[in-house]
Amino acid sequence: MHPTAEKFKDKVSEEFDLNIDLKEFDEGTKTAEDAAEAIGCQVAQIAKSIVMKAGTELVVVITSGGNYVGEEELAEKTGISPDDVRPANPDEVKEKLGWGIGGVPPFAHETNCRTFLDSSLESFDTIWAAAGTPNAVFPITPEELTRVASPEPIDL
Numbered sequence: 001m002h003p004t005a006e007k008f009k010d011k012v013s014e015e016f017d018l019n020i021d022l023k024e025f026d027e028g029t030k031t032a033e034d035a036a037e038a039i040g041c042q043v044a045q046i047a048k049s050i051v052m053k054a055g056t057e058l059v060v061v062i063t064s065g066g067n068y069v070g071e072e073e074l075a076e077k078t079g080i081s082p083d084d085v086r087p088a089n090p091d092e093v094k095e096k097l098g099w100g101i102g103g104v105p106p107f108a109h110e111t112n113c114r115t116f117l118d119s120s121l122e123s124f125d126t127i128w129a130a131a132g133t134p135n136a137v138f139p140i141t142p143e144e145l146t147r148v149a150s151p152e153p154i155d156l
Contacts, residue, residue: 001022005133008136024133029135041126046064047128050087062106062149077152098110124142
């Protein structure tokens, strides 16, 4: 197991009392399409953690694999001007959350940040999320994700 994926698994166990079934794929799961193909699920079941900068804060939007995060929708939810909403850059993500882009999990970040959950993910029994690296994922129910991450709902 990759050391970063192992760090994520241990952190989740210690902080949230959650034992995850981490899966690693040599071919990588960097994109939602790659992850769905490797796992054998629908792209819509992939829970992408998109990190955005809203004003001075980073926010995580957990969105279905086929959806995109629009600056307008996020601006409306956060009360920030659309001009002040943008994708976070890799350095900001790594510094604040502790994970690299392509492997950002939906929770267990180095610093707390506001989190949103794409409501379309709630229609699945199981969804799949990144586990700290571009090659590691884990299954979780939307209910368990909501319990652990306490996200605000968002329609994308």
